[in-house]
Amino acid sequence: MVELHTPAEIEQMRAAGTFVRDTLATLSAQAAVGVNLLELEHAARALVKERGAVSCYWDYAPEFGNGPFRNVICLSVNDAAQHGLPHDYVLRDGDVLSLDFAVSVDGWVADAAVTVIVGTPRRDDVRLIRSTEEALAAGIAAAVPGNRMGDVSATIGAVAERYGYPVNLEFGGHSVGREMHGDLHIPNDGRAGRGYRIRPGMVFALEPWWAKTTARIRMDRDGWTVRSADGSRAAHTEHTIAVTEDGPLVLTA
Template identity: 85%
Template sequence: MIELHTPAEIDRMRAAGAFVRRTLDELAARAAVGVNLLDLEADARRRVADRGAVSCYWDYAPSFGNGPFRNVICLSVNDAAQHGMPHDYVLRDGDVLSLDFAVSVDGWVADAAVTVVVGRPDPDDLRLIRSTEEALEAGIAAATPGNRIGDISAAIGAVAAAYGYPVNHDFGGHGVGRTMHGDLFICNDGRAGRGYRIRPGMVFALEPWWAKTTARLRTDADGWTLRSADGSRAAHTEHTLAVTEDGPLVLTA
């Protein structure tokens, strides 16, 4: 069921959005050569506890994962595109790191992701990251009352196509509210003018992500981490936004 939230409820979601944004910014700043992914996970876990928040990832057990997820953040390195499980890995110069973080604060959820380069960046990696950021901006701009969900998907997909990156259709944006993953599913490519009409009160996460040269994925032995099938690097950018009478309001800005 697609939920429509009141302005008061959307205002309460701002606290979760602000915490998610601040945590991602500070963890991304910590991501340097020589830092272990487990240290970033431990830092995220401490912040969640200190804030009195509830991790949306801890004990998360969807059909596509291998049992409950026992971490509070997804950390995906290089060719890892989604759901990267933190493990004993020390970041190296030039690594591409995506951080995906979702929590509930006072019963309301926010979800966001950012991708950064550790150390000296490769221009091709920066281009890849920039494409997801521009696609997110395009998707947000299309999230206005009266448009349709397909308009968001088409706007995101057009940016990927302009950059020449293939788009996977299995994982994309989703409704957000009391839970992390609610209705709707918002594909990162699609046809304008199709799908549900966008209405004030809708809250969802948009998350453009793709790899450089393939739309196919393979799953790590951990049962969670999804990697590009050909080993090409991936990037992921995400915001939670609310649709208001005046247009989209980004809660994780």
């Protein structure tokens, strides 16, 4: 079931969106050469506690994971594309780091992700990240009342195709509300004109992600971290948006 939220409820969701946005900005600035991933995890925990928020990842136990997730942020490095488990790893010059963060504030959830380059950027990494950012912006622009979710997916996929990146369809966007993952799954490619009709009151996260040279993935031994099957680097960008009568409202921007 796809929930429709009132304008008053959407307004309440802004608090979670603002906190997620600010936390990702803070942690991205801290992600420097020589910083341990566990330092970023503990910094995120401190911010969650200070805000009085509730982590959507702590104790998260979906079917694909290896038991409850015992961290408050996903940190994915280089060929890790999704659900990176924070561990004892010191960031190196040129690393590509994706930060994925979701919390509940006053009972409402927001979810977002950003990918940054640590230290010296490589041109092809900059291009990869830019493609996910452009795809996200295009997907948001397509999320208007009257369109269908397939229009959003197709728009995201078209950007990946233009850049020449293959798209994995196993993980994608999702509806958001009182819980992090609602019933709606939004793949990062699809057929225009298909799927749920977009209506005011819908709230969902769009999250374009892909690796440079493969759509195939493999799982780490930790049971969580999803990597590109060929070891090519990946990027992941995400926002939570609400559909209003006037169009999409980005809650985490």
